[in-house]
Amino acid sequence: MGEFKVHRVRFFNYVPSGIRCMSYNSHTDQLAVARLDGSVEIFSFSSNCFQEKVIPGNEERSTESICWVNHNRLFTVGLNGEVVEYDLERLCPKYSTNAFGGPLWCVAPNSTGTHLAIGCEDGTVKVFQVIPEGIQFEKNLDRQKDRIICLSWHRSGTQIAAGSVDVIRIFDVTSGRAVQRIVVDRRIIKSYNTKQECLVWSLHFLTCHMIVSADSSGKVQFWDSKNGTLVQSQIVTNSDILALAVAESEDSMVIGTAEGTIFQFQLLPLKLGGKEAQWVMTKPFKYHTHDVRAVGHSKTALFSGGMDTHLAIRPLMEKVQSKSYDAAFRKISFPHRRFVSCAKKAKLLLFQFPDHLELWRLGSTDVTGKSGDVLPISKRQEHLLQLKRKGHDHICCSAVSPCGEWIAYATVSRLCLYRVEYEGDTVNVNKISKIPNIQQTAHHLLFSSDSKKLFIGSDQAAIHVVRLSTSACKYLHTLKPKSDIAEATCLLSSSTDGTWLAAANQSHKIDIYNLKEAKHHCTVPAYSCPPTSMAIHPVTNDLVIAYSDQQPLPDDKTPFYNQEALKQLSEKNRRKVAHAFKICKKFQPLLYADLLDNDSIVVVERPLMDIYAQLPPPVRQKKFGT
Template sequence: MEVHRCRFVEYQPAAINALNFTPPTAKQTRLAVGRANGNIEIWDPAQRYRLEKTIPGGKDLSVETLLEQLLAAPPRLFSSGLNPYIIEWDTTSLTAKKSVDSNGGAVWCLAVNSTGTRLAAGCEDGCIRLFNISDGSLEYMRSFESQKGRILSVAWSPEDDFIVSGGSDSSIRIWNVVTGRAAQRMTVNKVKNDHTLVWTVAVLKDKTVVSGDSLGNLMFWDAERGTLKQSHKAHGADILSVVTSRSGDQVFSAGVDRKLNCFRKVQQQRNNKNTSTAGNWVNIGSRRYHWHDIRALALDDRPSVNSIVSGGVDVELVACPAAEFPQLIQNRLPPFPHKYLIALSRSQKLIMSTFFNSVSLWQLGKGKKRSKKQNTRAFGFVSIKPSKFKLNLTIISFKKILAGPLDSTTNALNEYLQKHNASSGAHHVLFTPGSDKLIVVTAESRILIIDLLGWKEGSFEILREFGHHRGLDNEGRSTDKSKVATVISLAVSADGQWLSTADDDNRIHVFNLDSLKHHIKLPKSSIPHTALSFNDFRPNELCVALASNEFYIYNVETKRLTDWSKAHTDQSGSKLVEQRDRIRGMTYNPECPDKMILYGSTYLAQVKLSDTATSTTEKSAKHQKRKFNEDTLKEADEQNKDNTEAKKKGSMDVHIAHKYQQILYCGFLDHNSMVMIERPKFSVLEKLPPSYYKAQFGT
């Protein structure tokens, strides 16, 4: 099989600057991830961390700090960056809900009180400013006394009676919330006359203040007396983040030296000198999971979550169990978007890659024929051999080609949205295979079906709007059982008849694009979905992949599971379920219509969907003479052994390959002609600036 193995898509994920879990009172736990390009990602930790959706950023919107506070369901999400604005985000429409100017320059840090009524912001001009966020508001209240240098970190006490701040003037201050004046000022160590930066502060349950500074010192302070209780030279460089457990007996720290430390409080003990060691903090272990600076930490120590999550310049999230740290293995999460990064045109052999603020087109050439003597590698029953390809970067002026149609489409959409009092903007745009219709999913989860047959004359008609993800029924009436949700997945069948959409509440709807009617709502699973795909050769069959890496196939015309899916309802013991990465997509080889390929970030899985059918490739292989060497025979024996065991257990026929890593997209141009687009980790890391290095053993 010819494989176009492409590594030319130089998609560079942005650095992680901020992390925050939803409060424990939230019904569903989520992790918010703020990146340097302004994107805010929402992750679900319940299914080994599934990327649920992304709030797109914008120019000069780098996220430096994130807050999730539960005042009413759902939790409210606030962010700030190196600009004077504090923004509240709507996590359903994925748009800015409110914003307020700090009037103090860049906002370096945010903290909310325990009752969720006051928001403290540390600003560039050296002032802490309070904002009223009660009853859904976001209003400026007042500012505290000004200090020299910017406020780099801020934290509330557990009882909201004081605020702690760390600044760029080598000082930690305890602020009286009522008077707005500093009650205590503690000074950290200095080197010569240079100021030490206090990057992070936290307050424990017993009102102990924890600070991390640019000298790598982790310090514990008595807030009432303003005195130092204990100090650790925990890191070789700046400590950028400190998080504490809710019980106050565990502290994690991380920073520029790539090291993650865990400190725990020692219980009441007496040593040989009869001296009490109660209240002392000891380092119980450390790990280096990252390749570059760790800028942010998030901790949720509840048994149901039990996670310490770290992220930084190397763009990768790492989650590991908090209670067992540092014994158990970490979970590395792929840094790439799960959907709509790559599009493939089979007829023109074009690849389109979508970047943060640009689009690139690439044209594939033909692979050179290779001799039979050259090595091939087996994937299931299909032989894969790398092929060379020709790259031509195609630059197209979209304004010149599509100026007229784009203007007409925009005018038609704006007119329709204004008429129905709807907001502009879209989360998804998708053409049907015949290019006769355009599907637009707006920020309010309105599904618009647009007729494109008259595009040459500049005529665009909105044929139908579906509001099932907005809590509306088939007649457009509001229902009490449904709620507004974000559409995160959609797929169209190869014949253009069926449209399937799914939201973050795991509701999956199927619409008939011929009759323009709602067809069926699939049974709601307790496990969230990760991908949707119609079979290219059986357009009525919809494959739904779940976060558990199980999947089922639904015949949308008959409104029931396919026979194969009924026979394989229990997939708990399959090799696919054992994979750590979630299923990102599905693809189908025209040469083997009875097989399906599912892929994640680090694997390909080939599943045989028919127990009796034999593909053309397999039939021809029986009549061909093959020369087996020792390695081939060994591989064949192992494959037969796996197949025999699978049949005994009654499990599905699946084969896993790990040859390709960091897969962005997988698809087929033609019979046995596959396009594989990768973004290797070393390619991402080589674009980063040099990381911290400290000479060892005096060299």
């Protein structure tokens, strides 16, 4: 392995959006996470917690609650008053329906997936019927005085529990009447000798007709729904408890607090071998610096997320069968997709933000040194351009050509192409007004190595090829796989000689196209995990693929040692574990890495402390002795 000059880039000011809510799908082992910017991410735990799908956000769409219906349909509600169902193949909203109840705070399906209950600002609980074409309004339950903050169906589908301000109400779904009213104790503010109103942030209706609630007074309480009486109460914290999730077996649950701590409760027998059991707080975890807005519970793990933008996954050691990588705690801080593009010939970087793009020129040095030296910069990096997107949809993909003269980006509703001209210290940008009318949404963009073609990866695994020239661009043809696939394209890679194009889609299939003949060449043998990255070797045209299970050699069990570990081995043992992969751990979290030329590499780092410094202050921070 030769030596490289490494451009360590830290001026990509990327800050992920906070997590607002989440919903776990036990049948597909997927977690849907909705963020504050309106985007939705789907993580697959069967694929090593890989972020399989991302639905871009929209400035006019805010999400307050999310749920799965019938294991394959995803719904959200938000403060704009609309119910949105998502197309999980095209990765965009399928349709939206106004509930006519003002801002919407919560949504919950019944156990059979035939109906949705939606909590509204005007105090109504609206019941919608789920039909194949969408949802259809069925009825309003008795209107209440205050907004409906949280909802939960009983497993029988005959009753709904609704949390509000100071009150939990139980509705009979058939009659629409409130059959029980439970008053929640307010918190006493000693300094003012007054009682503060209590917000029931989350609740769950257990099969045994017990309701568990979490509120702003820091209490977890268990109620008898038939008699409306308090069965058990536990003061957990002095701050709000914002989220609650119960395991499918109803013997464990997790709560999230405003001070960043999550707690696990378990249903344990009072006596060894006895039938009588009680809910007991067993495990506290401190994984977040800010308030935890969302929690989830699977058979083997707890999930949490909030304003600090991280998704924390805490395996339950007593439920994990093998003590392997699956038993390790994980904190997912960055998206599993590319936000950086590189113009290698021009040595430019394009940074993608939800509402704009930034074009930067890399710095340079005239000094040489030995391995490990930090070289002084002779010419600093330069911010050349900021390009704002049109409309309200967030940017879902972008690219810059190797020569640096073309920039393209796409949202779910449009594709934009720009010509960039450099004249001394000035940069001129001209939008190409006449571009091919492609009806499908672009999910991945790639320029050819000679900057003369643009490949547009869209839904249904189609690749549209556009020829670029100084005056205009022209549609050439569309490449399609032989099999009928409705999934969107997620990865593209072209060969340096312009002969081959590799395209991966959301169904984990990788197709190879011959660009000279403009036709499908072959399909890569299927693998059990989705591809996360791929590239075609510039000389041999070999296709190298990385998968989500982090095993570049599926049939080879050779362990990977980093350079420090190899130094500790003897010469004989070092040869036994030798491999072509070199592991370097000297960098901060990486958002991008690529070769610029034969002797230089560019890496884009994003230190976590830089993100923490830009977050708002915590709602409440626990101090010693309080």
